[in-house]
Amino acid sequence: MYQPTVWHDYFLMVGGGAAALTGLVFVAMTLHLEEITGDPVHRHRARTILTGLTAVFIRCALVLMGGQNGQAVAVELIAVLVVVEAILYSSFRMAERSADRGVFLRSVGSFACLVVEQVGALILFFGHEWGLYVVAVGMMSSFIFMVTGAWLLLVGVGVQQAAEAGSTK
Numbered sequence: 307m308y309q310p311t312v313w314h315d316y317f318l319m320v321g322g323g324a325a326a327l328t329g330l331v332f333v334a335m336t337l338h339l340e341e342i343t344g345d346p347v348h349r350h351r352a353r354t355i356l357t358g359l360t361a362v363f364i365r366c367a368l369v370l371m372g373g374q375n376g377q378a379v380a381v382e383l384i385a386v387l388v389v390v391e392a393i394l395y396s397s398f399r400m401a402e403r404s405a406d407r408g409v410f411l412r413s414v415g416s417f418a419c420l421v422v423e424q425v426g427a428l429i430l431f432f433g434h435e436w437g438l439y440v441v442a443v444g445m446m447s448s449f450i451f452m453v454t455g456a457w458l459l460l461v462g463v464g465v466q467q468a469a470e471a472g473s474t475k
Contacts, residue, residue: 307435308375308379308430308435309435310372310374312435313438314370316442317366317369318366318370320362320366320442320445320446321362321363321366321370324359324360324362324363325363327452327453328359328363332356334456335352338460338467341467342459342463345404345462346400346401346403346404346405347401347405347406347409347462348459348466349397349400349401350397350400350401350409351455351456351458351459351462353397354394354397354398354416354455355452355459357390357393357397358390358394358448358451358452361387361389361390362448362449364386365382365383365386365423365445368383368386369382369383376430376433376435377431379427380427380430380431381427383423383424383426383441384427384428384431387420387427388424390420391417391420394416395417398410398413412451412455415451416448416451416455419444419445419447420444420448422444423440423441423444423445423448424444426440426441426442426443427441
């Protein structure tokens, strides 16, 4: 039996954290917009990080909406995850010529986290509330990729700026 009150605090905390991180990452990216837009790998990271964090917020908000049963929540989660997977795939395809093996492996890891969430949502759809634990594991694992991806993006921009500064001296 799906019990939304049991999950309220978890999704409230994760959704709030995702919203805060989205804002911080957006500001950091804005400060380095020229470098990010000029490099396909940076654009890929920026696109997937912002999409991922925003989608976590949206998924948490959907779970917290009142008056839904577990099947409705599961369908909403799966729908959002399919959209995120399509964006991740499309973004990687745009960056793949410039991407190294690490970018490919990180994209596969991020995609795997989304699939884990979908499996959890399917379990929930078929009436087993423990599917939300699987969703939570996938969501938290995604955070690892998003936060480290943001760090790699900012480090990559910093290295690029340092190289450009060194070549002008």
